[in-house]
Amino acid sequence: MSETAPAVAPDRRFPIGLTIATLIAFAILCALGGWQIKRLAWKEDLLARIEVLKTAPAQPLATVLARADRGEDVAWTRVSVDCAAGRSETLPPVYGVRDGDIVWRATVPCPTTTRSYGLILLDLGVIKAMTGQTAPGPVTLAAPAHAVGVLMAPKTLGGDRQATLQRFAADKPAPFILMVETATPAPPGITPAPLPAEISNRHLEYALTWFGLAVTLLFIYAAMLWRKMRS
Structure with missing residues (x-):
């Protein structure tokens, strides 16, 4: 059973x-x-700053940096600066991507006479002859006599900008990169590209x-x- x-x-x-x-x-x-x-919220504030920037007049660099020393956020501010005469500098181009292409951006120190800082690093723009290259050589450039551009914090930009600033630590560089819109005289072979081509949200x-x-x-x-x- x-x-x-x-x-x-x-x-x-x-x-x-x-x-x-x-x-x-x-x-x-x-x-x-x-x-x-x-x-x-951060991106909307950034886009609002960029919209205001389109029509904002350039302010003297010394005035804006003084506001930064008091704790004010001055990133994305349009400024103008006169560079003291100095020697040409050889700096490695900074890698970037623009409109889907590999680009290399030229940087040069601009000696200033501001009270707190001895220079500010200028991003002059894209080196046209190096677009698409994977291993460009160094570029030797001198700072323009006058430049107008947008202040940006190094950490928001591509490339090892902070290391470049450290190279000029003895000159007390300003803690910003000036993304040049216009330079006088204009450096040959370089296209100013101060702002991102496209910012998604x-x-x-x-x-x-x-x-x-x-x-x-x-x-x-x-x-x-x-x-x-x-x-």
């Missing part, structure tokens, strides 16, 4: 491990969404994606929990 195996009782214990894993994943997704919201889209994934995760967890407790 055959015996029927006893039925196995369903496991209805609360899934502690699954719940902890779900909460950790949910917290990570929400944190990523919150980070994108902060990036959205999709942070709201990214934030909604992360928050959407977080909500979806909760629905999946709830469905699994309901199925487990109902069986």
Whole structure:
């Protein structure tokens, strides 16, 4: 006479491990969404500054740097500067990408007479003859007598700008790069390119994606929990 195996009782214990894993994943997704919201606010402020910059007159460099010394954020400010006469400098071009092409940007120190700083590094623009090259040689240039451009923090730019500034540490360089719009006299073979060619702003889209994934995760967890407790 055959015996029927006893039925196995369903496991209805609360899934502690699954719940902890779900909460950790949910917290990570929400944190990523919150980070994108902060990036959205930063990008909107940046785009607003650029819009104002289109019509803003150039201010004297010394005046703007004095405001920076008092703690004011002066990045993305249009300034003008007169460079003291100095020798030509040989600096390696700085790598960049513009309109989908590899470009190399020329930089040169501009000796100044401001109270706190001895020079500011000028980004003169794109070296036309080196566009598309993967290993360009050094460029020897002298600072222009006068330049107008946009102040930018080195950390927001590509290339090892901070290392270049450290090369002139003895001259007390200003903690900004001047992205030149116009230079007098204009350096030959260089195209000024002070601002990014295109600045995207999709942070709201990214934030909604992360928050959407977080909500979806909760629905999946709830469905699994309901199925487990109902069986």
